Amino acid sequence: MGRNTRKRRTPLATKIVAGAAALAVGGGGLVWANFYASAHEDHGGHNRTRSAGAQVATIDCPDVGQKIRDVPDRARGEVDGELATMDSQITNAYQRLATTRRAQAGDSQFVQNTILGPLKDRRKAIIDRIQLEINRAGGKADDNLDELAGCQGRPADQQNGGGQNGGGQDGGQDGGGQDQEGDDDNGNGVAGPVADDFVDINDVQPNSRDSRNGLAADGDGGSTGSFTTDCGVNENNLFNSDNLIAAPGVDNGAHHTHDYVGNQDNDAFSSDEDLANADTSCQNQGDKSTYYWPVLRLQDGTQEFDANDQGGGAEGNIGKILKPAEAQIRFVGSRQGDVVAMPKFLRVITGDAKSFTNGDANANTSWSCSGFEDRQVTDKYPLCPDGSQVLRTVNFQSCWDGQNIDSANHRDHMAFVQEDGSCANGFQAVPQLQIRLAYDIPAPTVENGQVQNPYAVDSFPEQLHKPITDHNDFINVMDEDLMNEVVDCINRGEDCQ
Structure with missing residues (x-):
């Protein structure tokens, strides 16, 4: 390649x-x-x-x-x-x-x-x-x-x-001189996650999640079809700590490791031409899009391939990398009418890798357990009962400005639908990408304020592996015929793959 x-x-x-x-x-x-x-x-x-x-x-x-x-x-x-x-x-x-x-x-x-x-x-x-x-x-x-x-x-x-x-001039040093001896590294030497980052799914109230940033575009009216693309679960072990969208040309631009499915030539140095000429893990070979997200790890002492590398263990991302048991990638329509084709090489980031410090303005996380999908949380990892999978789901922005495949802050060219499902300010509805990742993870044990063998999303070191920092990235590299097929299928109200 x-x-x-x-x-x-x-x-x-x-x-x-x-x-x-x-x-x-x-x-x-x-x-x-x-x-x-x-x-x-x-x-x-x-x-x-x-x-x-x-x-x-x-x-x-x-x-x-x-x-x-x-x-x-x-x-x-x-x-x-x-x-x-x-x-x-x-x-x-x-x-x-x-x-x-x-x-x-x-x-x-x-x-x-x-x-x-x-x-x-x-x-x-x-x-x-x-x-x-x-x-x-x-x-x-x-x-x-x-x-x-x-x-x-x-x-x-x-x-x-x-x-x-823009403040912080005083350093926030209240109590900073104390030499405290807590064990909040859970004995594994990294900062987070801690016990308070987890919640028993049974303690989550149904339908309580504020989903203003994850509004689904699909519904009973408008374009009601869907298109599912099967791209596997990273069987080819394509990992890196780059971010082609936010930090093109910069080695280790993410400071955490990503899972990749779809395009097989995705790193910080890939040009659009590289992406177009690459192999793909998707069953439909017309879909060379790249879908990526930070890996989940089980902090069980496993020495992964990146245990001593930047983006991995050298930046606090340690333990066994957990691949999803299933990665469902689906495109859906708009409640208010037809969708139009995405432009090739459209870049979309959803969620915020820095939302622990940035606040939740761009956060778009949704954690749950199979069998409990009416209970969604944004700032906690769920403790799931035996036989239930940990779920990460996300609905991407589905309103496009009609002109740009990217923007200066990598967000302004895309927007979420409004409460009524329409796009504002002259934006156009495009197929909405929805990703559902399911993991087989034994529930961590929380005792005496400590969590044993926790799982955690990879993060920038200063984000302390907080669950609210979860995020997903997408670059559309479908060929024109396939994108038109996706649009036609959705607008006809059919379920295709």
């Missing part, structure tokens, strides 16, 4: 992290310090934990990429590269946070002076370069981006902190 041989862009901060991680790897995973003490409580018959301390557990930085608009096409590659470098800087700062607990215990200003302050300066330099690149390419950069340079530290149980407001 063809490969793009252009030079890889590896951010400087990634090289720094790699060197530091090599010093900290033990037993196949990065040895993170304990982050906060926990108090045990009994809640509705289900053992959970809550934070009993306020020691800084992670780094919360405003997501600059989500604030950028109208980047000229010829500047997008450079801007994406700068944003990837910024992600690596956060990873590097988070690693320093996790490995300097003793120093923090003796100096309440350590985090601010040695981690957050220098991080702000480095981020400011990158923001300045981004503004320059946009302006040089004929765009008009937002003069207020500098307000997003500052980051803050916050406890692990405090979601949606102040990072999005």
Whole structure:
């Protein structure tokens, strides 16, 4: 298969992290310090934990990429590269946070002076370069981006902190000088998941999930058909920690490992031509689309192929990679009328890999158990009874702006349907991608505020493996005949495959 041989862009901060991680790897995973003490409580018959301390557990930085608009096409590659470098800087700062607990215990200003302050300066330099690149390419950069340079530290149980407001100048150091001795790494040396990240599915109220970001386009009216494509469950073991959509040309741009089905030439350096000429794992050979998502891992001590690599164990993603037992990939229609064809190479990201620190504005996670699918949760991993599978389901955005296959923040060219199922602001309805992943995972044991052998989604290190960070990515590489078949099938109200 063809490969793009252009030079890889590896951010400087990634090289720094790699060197530091090599010093900290033990037993196949990065040895993170304990982050906060926990108090045990009994809640509705289900053992959970809550934070009993306020020691800084992670780094919360405003997501600059989500604030950028109208980047000229010829500047997008450079801007994406700068944003990837910024992600690596956060990873590097988070690693320093996790490995300097003793120093923090003796100096309440350590985090601010040695981690957050220098991080702000480095981020400011990158923001300045981004503004320059946009302006040089004929765009008009937002003069207020500098307000997003500052980051803050916050406890692990405090979601949606102040990072999005561009604040964090004081470092969030309340209680930061305490040297706490909790065991919230579950004995495996990584930060998260913790007991409070899990919930017994029986304790979830039916039909209680706020699904504003996951509205399904299909319904009783409009275009009621569906098209199912069978692309397997990654039998070819195609894994990498790249992200072709968000960080093209950057090695380890995701800082976590992805599962891939469909297109078999998908990495950060694949051109559209590479994708079009690649093999596919889909049964219908006209579907060379790429479907990918962060892997789930069972933190059972297994040394995977990436145990010492960036994106894997060197960045806290450890344990046995769990492939889904089933991956159902389906396209459905619109409640308000016919759908139109997706353009080839359309890129769509749904969910937010940084939603633990960003907040839930772009979160689109849905966790459940087979047999309990009326009970969906966004910010907990479900504990399923024997014989029940763990489910990850997602409904993608299905309204397209009619012009662009991508946008500066990789979101603005797509939108979810409105409450009535229609597309707003001149957007057009396209087939909605729905993915349902089913896993055979033994339920972790939660006792005395500890979770044994937990499963977790791979994440950016500072996102602490929170379930709300789950996300999915899609690039449409169906040939024209197949896409027209999908559209015709859906608009005729038929169920095809």
